[in-house]
Amino acid sequence: MSDSSASTPAPARPLEQNVFDEWPDAVRALFDGSSIGGKSGFTASLLTVDANGHVRTSLLSVGELYAPDARTLCIALWPQARATRAIAxxxxxxxxxxxxxxxxxxxxxxAPLASAVGGDSGLVYLLGSIDTGEVQSVRYARLTGGITFELEGGGREVLDRWEKQVEHLKRAAAATRR
Structure with missing residues (x-):
């Protein structure tokens, strides 16, 4: 008969979870608008809820995201995207x-960015502020990527467009600070 009162040590918590309200340094570097070509496989998932309560997902690249400071994120979306309507x-x-x-x-x-200075891309520019952020990792495994992609045909045309988009986001973000 075993002693049921014997205690076994609880396993170490494998999940590490932290809350933040400012971009961590690694994320800030990812969304800093520089070296876009070297970050071109990165994808973020933007989730919104529409008027019917349906969750909508837009996949975004570093060419559509720019963090001008530690608490904000500028986003470029297509005007016809369901996420654009849901955010509105x-x-x-x-x-x-x-x-x-x-x-x-x-x-x-x-909220909409006041102006996308020089923005002739047809995109809608938005300014997001962090309400709350969470980062999770586990000790037993390392995430090496989320949704990733490769650009067709070398992607120079797309990279050029992304660099222009991020420049528009930078100018628009700067204009809101005046």
């Missing part, structure tokens, strides 16, 4: 992605 209705979105071997999920409050 709710002013909220969730951004999920993998960075620095961890999973990030960030709740954003989103």
């Amino acid at each position: 209705q709710s002013g909220r979105a969730t951004l999920s992605f993998v960075c620095d071997a961890a999973f990030y999920q960030v709740q954003l409050r989103v």
Whole structure:
């Protein structure tokens, strides 16, 4: 007969979870608008909820995201995207992605950017502020990527477009600070 009162040590918590309200350094470097070609396989998932309560997902690249400071994120979306309409209705979105071997999920409050200076791309430019962010990792495994992609045919045309988009986001973000 075994002693049921004997205690067994609890396993070490494998999940590490932290909350943040400012971009960690690795994320800030990812969304800094530089070296876009070297970051071209990165994908973030922007989740929104439409008027019918359906979750909508838009996949975004570093060519559509720019963090001008530690608490904000500028986003470029197509005007016809369901996420664009859902954000216009709710002013909220969730951004999920993998960075620095961890999973990030960030709740954003989103509003239109006042102006996309020189923006002739046809895109809608939005300014998100961090409501709350969470980062999760486990000790027994390292996330090496989330949704990733390769650009067709070398992607020079797409990279050029992304660099222009991020430049528009930078100018628009700077204009809101004046």
